[in-house]
Amino acid sequence: MSRPSPRIEIAHEALKQAIIEQALKPGTKLPEDEIGAHFAMSRTLVRAVLAKLQGEGLVDARPKRTALVAQPTLSEARDVFEVRRALEAEVVRLVIKRWKPAFGAELEGLVRDEDAARERHDEPVSIRLAGEFHLRLARLSGNELLEKYMSELVTRCSLILAVFGRPHSSDGAVDEHSEIIAALRTADADKAVAIMNEHMGAVERRALLGDHQEAAPALGDVLSLYAGAIAAKGTATPLKKARAK
Numbered sequence: 001m002s003r004p005s006p007r008i009e010i011a012h013e014a015l016k017q018a019i020i021e022q023a024l025k026p027g028t029k030l031p032e033d034e035i036g037a038h039f040a041m042s043r044t045l046v047r048a049v050l051a052k053l054q055g056e057g058l059v060d061a062r063p064k065r066t067a068l069v070a071q072p073t074l075s076e077a078r079d080v081f082e083v084r085r086a087l088e089a090e091v092v093r094l095v096i097k098r099w100k101p102a103f104g105a106e107l108e109g110l111v112r113d114e115d116a117a118r119e120r121h122d123e124p125v126s127i128r129l130a131g132e133f134h135l136r137l138a139r140l141s142g143n144e145l146l147e148k149y150m151s152e153l154v155t156r157c158s159l160i161l162a163v164f165g166r167p168h169s170s171d172g173a174v175d176e177h178s179e180i181i182a183a184l185r186t187a188d189a190d191k192a193v194a195i196m197n198e199h200m201g202a203v204e205r206r207a208l209l210g211d212h213q214e215a216a217p218a219l220g221d222v223l224s225l226y227a228g229a230i231a232a233k234g235t236a237t238p239l240k241k242a243r244a245k
């Protein structure tokens, strides 16, 4: 498989992180010319980036080549959570089968980062890190296909949080993640699955309650922050937030 060009990767990663961290709100227009000018890319390359984001459920294509940050409906959101609950249970079973003490330390490191973001009241980063906890679990399952599906589901769930989540919708996640780690250590698969199910139920309730309205910053400002941060340190988290908080 050929590697995509670094510019496509940077544009894809910048847009994806900006959408997941809610710097670009659902329904925001993503004009090809503006994105192309920003990343010095042809329209053909911009379309490739937008098509990839569409495949990940993050972008909706409209007639006349208008792309928007996706706005999943409540019923689509429930479908995503249903599939995710089923796969998370399988992840837990597989991780317990392969369990090593090093897994516990790795997962605890992620929970500490998540807790630090929560302490800073950095809600979008804390939501992203909460997703990373589940992605790491999926990787520890040792099943690459499961990891790929989980990655798409976690990304879609982050967008759902952006659309439906109320403020502080990630509160409680840190303690729940610590409980999951403790359950994995006991090697009791049924108990660990039950705790994961409870956690996913709580995440869904937090995600699908309340509405979320905030002023939208300009597309160009958000792209500058995210693309600059990726170029500077190989990660997509901007040093300064585009959104007023």
Ligand SMILES: [Zn+2]
Pocket: 130, 133, 134, 173, 177, 199, 203
């Ligand atoms: Zn979680």
